[in-house]
Amino acid sequence: MSDPLLSLLERYWGYTAFRPMQREAMDAILAGRDSLVVMPTGGGKSLCFQVPALAHDNGLAIVVSPLIALMKDQVDTLVGNGVAAAGFHSGMTSDARQDVASGLVAGRYRLLYVAPERLVGEGSQSFRSLVGRQPVRFIAVDEAHCISQWGHDFRPEYRQLADLRRVWPDVSLHAFTATATARVRRDILSQLDLRNPAELVGSFDRPNLVYRVLIRSNLKRQLQDVLARHRGEAGIVYCQSRREVDALAEWLRESGVRAVPYHAGLADDERHRNQDAFLNEEIDVVVATVAFGMGIDRSDVRFVVHAGAPQSLEHYQQEAGRAGRDGLEAECLLIYSGGDFARWRAMAEESGDGAARRALLRDMERYAGSVGCRHRRLVGYFGERFEKDACGACDYCLGELEAMPNAIEIARKILSAVARVQQRFGVAHVINVLRGRDTEMVSGRGHQHLSVFGLFRDASADELRGYVDQLIARGLLRQTDDAYPVLQLTTEGVQLMKDAGAVSDLELARLKPPPKGTKSADRRTKTEVASWDGVDRELFEMLRSLRLSLARSRGVPPYVIFHDTTLRELARHRPRTIEALRHVYGVGARKADDLGEAVLEVIREHEAGARSS
Ligand code: ADP
Ligand code: ZN
Secondary structure (H helix, E strand, O other): OOOHHHHHHHHHHOOOOOOOOHHHHHHHHHOOOOEEEEOOOOOOHHHHHHOHHHOOOOOEEEEEOOOHHHHHHHHHHHHHOOOOEEEOOOOOOHHHHHHHHHHHHOOOOOEEEEOHHHHOOOOOHHHHHHHOOOOEEEEEEOOHHHHOOOOOOOOHHHHHHHHHHHHOOOOEEEEEEOOOOHHHHHHHHHHOOOOOOEEEEOOOOOOOEEEEEEEOOOHHHHHHHHHHHOOOOEEEEEEOOHHHHHHHHHHHHHOOOOEEEEOOOOOHHHHHHHHHHHHOOOOOEEEEOOOOOOOOOOOOEEEEEEEOOOOOHHHHHHHHOOOOOOOOOEEEEEEEOHHHHHHHHHHHHHOOOHHHHHHHHHHHHHHHHOOOOHHHHHHHHOOOOOOOOOOOOEOOOOOOEEEOOOHHHHHHHHHHHHHHOOOOOOHHHHHHHHOOOOOHHHHHHOHHHOOOOOOOOOOOHHHHHHHHHHHHHOOOEEEOOOOOOOEEEOHHHHHHHHOOOOOOOOOOEEEOOOOOOOOOOOOOOHHHHHHOOOOOHHHHHHHHHHHHHHHHHHOOOHHHHOOHHHHHHHHHHOOOOHHHHHOOOOOOHHHHHHHHHHHHHHHHHHHHHHHHO
8 A cells, every 4th residue: 555644544443444534634734734623523533643643653742632531542542553652641650650751751652642731831841851852743632622611621721732832833733622613613723823724624414323302201111212222232311410310320220221320429439430330331321411421432332312401402412422433323312301491591591691501502492393304403503514315314314203294284273272371371281272181270271161172182292292392493482481481472473373374384293103013112224224234143242242351351441442343344254364354344453463363263163153053
């Protein structure tokens, strides 16, 4: 191969092609031109600076990282691939640090991971003198959004990075982040004082993620459905409160799922223990508040459920994006209720920037209640055009939602009901009236005599709630911000009541029942079927156990050994020789030497088992 970057990619990582934007990002680094690279989680940011760090036989690339866990993960992975990399941080023993220090002086490393305060600010001089004996090739600032107060992970230490430019005036700076908002981007550019930077913004679509939205009805049953689709697989369930986290984790454990809770109210050691158990594949499911976040590098997370709507699509994208980082199919399910938004609104009122937060919430609400391709919605929100007609990976495009042919008629009936109860009642009551339920409140107010009473006798409460949400998302109805939110008509809603032609292209959809004979849990996408095509499941599981025991004996998380993608390839092609093994996706030269025999052994064992049975 004549392309040097590509041959490095092949030799150390066992990959044969670049992902979108990686090439451009690496070129900027090699040209010594400052850059800002924005790519979604799982897009492959780290390789953008790791590969060019190997382009020279000497000199050092410095990577600034906000978390010890992140540094450890990346360094472990690099070392496993045979790359001369090291970290220098407070999570190491002083012996280990001493060792790295002498390695630095001897010019042993191509990549060094450190926290910002190590490089700049008080007391950083002595560390810099260790580094300074060899050429610093470039500095990569990972998770660069931490520098901005507008981001969701502001780290005051990152502010000191403004000094980098002064300390190393001739070294190019390269910022990497998954957070795309324009404000954060501007902040990064100015804080780091980037010079004529190449701004590279990758696509935010994650085609391997399947997005679904459900209205919260029976949460446990809804969770059971998802879990049935992902038995024994890794997942995260995000909840809005610590109490709910504890209750659900407990319930899952009782139902036989290997689950643990995670929230800021747990003691430090329990929190760390639970996080490590998840990263080391001792447990499958973490039930968590949003405190569970950055540093979750487990790449085989197959589902992320939100039991409750987050406060913005940025948050949603960030949290749901922890699924499927290995590029394999994964599911992102949002289970929400109108009350979630009311709660967030109440909180927004209390904070100083109420208006901004309300606007973000409105977009989240639109996403939840909308009918249409969810991939399109999401990338559209981040300012990108979606080129495909159908994504094949959301509830809408998979045909799990049924578009109602008489949307206008349905909408007008619901709007009339809201008007008839004088815009003084909440969703639940309006729905009871429409379904012709004789509740105490209905008879107490005499609402059984209204003309709208029982207009939807056959519809379920969920179905109607879905319509109401969609009408809110469409701006025909609104909910007040009171403790007991009341449904009201908007101006547009009033117009539609007066004139059926006032609103064009209104769509309403409901969840389609799964076809007869299939369980509701069995909703597999084409991508998912394809990614398992030809994979011997039994061998896959055997390789998974091998990975686990290798990881245990080496003291690293399993995904540092091999990704699921690689295990599936191995269980598909069943290589018999080291030479054949080298050609498998994700197996670099070092891994083939280091782990090849163990893998071949398992494959042989499996063949023998298959012959004798
Ligand atoms: P990010 O930091 O953007 O979240 P990572 O750098 O962790 O993403 O990459 C996500 C996954 O994709 C990793 O497992 C990585 O090995 C893999 N990956 C990155 N680039 C490529 C590539 N060119 N070909 C195949 N896999 C890749
Ligand atoms: Zn779609």
